[in-house]
Amino acid sequence: MTTSPSAPTLPPLPDEAFRRVLCVVAHPDDIEYGTSAAVAVWTSSGIEVAYLLLTRGEAGIDRIDPEQTAELRTAEQVSAARLVGVDQVDFLDHPDGMLEYSLALRRDIARAIRRYRPDAVLLGSWEIEFVAGLNQADHRVAGLAGLDAVRDAANRWVFRDLLDAEGLEPHSVRWIPVSGDPHPTHGIDVTGEPLDRGIASLEAHADYLAALDWHPPVRAMLTAVTAAQGPALGVSNAVLLRAIDLQAPPSFAMEDPPTE
Numbered sequence: 001m002t003t004s005p006s007a008p009t010l011p012p013l014p015d016e017a018f019r020r021v022l023c024v025v026a027h028p029d030d031i032e033y034g035t036s037a038a039v040a041v042w043t044s045s046g047i048e049v050a051y052l053l054l055t056r057g058e059a060g061i062d063r064i065d066p067e068q069t070a071e072l073r074t075a076e077q078v079s080a081a082r083l084v085g086v087d088q089v090d091f092l093d094h095p096d097g098m099l100e101y102s103l104a105l106r107r108d109i110a111r112a113i114r115r116y117r118p119d120a121v122l123l124g125s126w127e128i129e130f131v132a133g134l135n136q137a138d139h140r141v142a143g144l145a146g147l148d149a150v151r152d153a154a155n156r157w158v159f160r161d162l163l164d165a166e167g168l169e170p171h172s173v174r175w176i177p178v179s180g181d182p183h184p185t186h187g188i189d190v191t192g193e194p195l196d197r198g199i200a201s202l203e204a205h206a207d208y209l210a211a212l213d214w215h216p217p218v219r220a221m222l223t224a225v226t227a228a229q230g231p232a233l234g235v236s237n238a239v240l241l242r243a244i245d246l247q248a249p250p251s252f253a254m255e256d257p258p259t260e
């Protein structure tokens with residue numbers, strides 16, 4: 001028997017997997033390249049979502065002063081979030097373009113995790129090469145620091161001042177959905193309204209996008225990107241993620257024991 005080329009190869013993310021998601025990214029607009037359409041699906045079904053931006057993207061527009069760009073991009077990010085049902089958007093003010101992997105960054109993210117207490121922390125890929133080609137330095141740092149901060153948030157003996165001085169109890173996250181990962185494990189069907197809302201959320205970065213001479217039209221681009229990912233899920237338009245379940249038993253524990 002042969003498999004039809006249109007047969008889905010990935011499962012949908014289980015609806016009941018998580019109820020509260022914190023998305024941690026480097027820059028305003030990072031969530032809007034596809035992920036925000038999935039966020040629209042989640043918020044429509046009652047899942048709570050908040051965004052944590054590590055920078056304000058102030059180094060993003062060549063001909064505008066960084067202070068002015070920071071203001072403009074902060075406002076655009078808040079508007080973009082509202083369009084997909086997200087009201088909580090926090091900014092950490094680490095430097096755009098010079099984001100450093102550091103204990104200070106991990107502590108800041110761990111603090112946000114302990115405050116928001118999500119069951120999923122969504123990150124961007126930390127790989128050098130991801131689905132869109134070469135990954136940018138800030139994106140790699142944000143992904144890796146976020147990954148490590150999930151562990152930090154759960155350990156009361158790491159960054160002890162978070163508990164001792166700020167009263168933030170340890171918190172264990174179960175899921176790490178990773179966007180842009182070259183090896184996705186699950187998909188979210190964003191066909192129709194969620195995709196439209198995702199497109200609107202990227203279009204909310206209007207002044208930023210207008211400053212980029214090379215940027216393709218938003219609707220055509222996001223439609224094509226999600227259409228390319230649709231067949232893996234057997235739908236028209238999908239967002240694919242690598243969903244890491246921190247409570248899953250290690251894969252070696254699932255293998256059959258060797259026979260004599």
Ligand SMILES: [Zn+2]
Pocket residue numbers: 026027029030136139
């Ligand atoms: Zn970015």
